[in-house]
Amino acid sequence: MTYLKSLEEFEKAAERLYLQNPMKARYNISYRHNKGLVCLKMTDDVTCLQYKTENQQELRKLEIFLNNLMRHMASNEN
Numbered sequence: 001m002t003y004l005k006s007l008e009e010f011e012k013a014a015e016r017l018y019l020q021n022p023m024k025a026r027y028n029i030s031y032r033h034n035k036g037l038v039c040l041k042m043t044d045d046v047t048c049l050q051y052k053t054e055n056q057q058e059l060r061k062l063e064i065f066l067n068n069l070m071r072h073m074a075s076n077e078n
Contacts, residue, residue: 003050007058010051011065014042017049018072027069038062 004010018025027042038059039052053062 003052007051007053007061007065010040010042010049013049014040014065014069015072017042017044017047018069020044022073027066029066 004013014027021044024044025042026044027040030039030041031037032039036054037052038054040050040062042049053059
């Protein structure tokens with residue numbers, strides 16, 4: 001499992017992963033206080049996407065991305 005280099009790359013890949021199989025896709029967010037890291041992981045049991053950041057400015061972008069993902073999950077399209 002490797003980490004993607006940019007948040008934009010992770011967002012696009014994670015959205016594609018979700019749209020391919022919404023019933024199997026899931027994500028996990030973890031915060032490591034001792035290192036100040038936020039780690040995101042999205043998987044469908046075949047593909048695993050990961051992203052980590054220490055940058056406080058990216059947290060707002062992560063929040064927007066997760067809100068969009070939740071909107072996809074809550075919609076009646078799938």
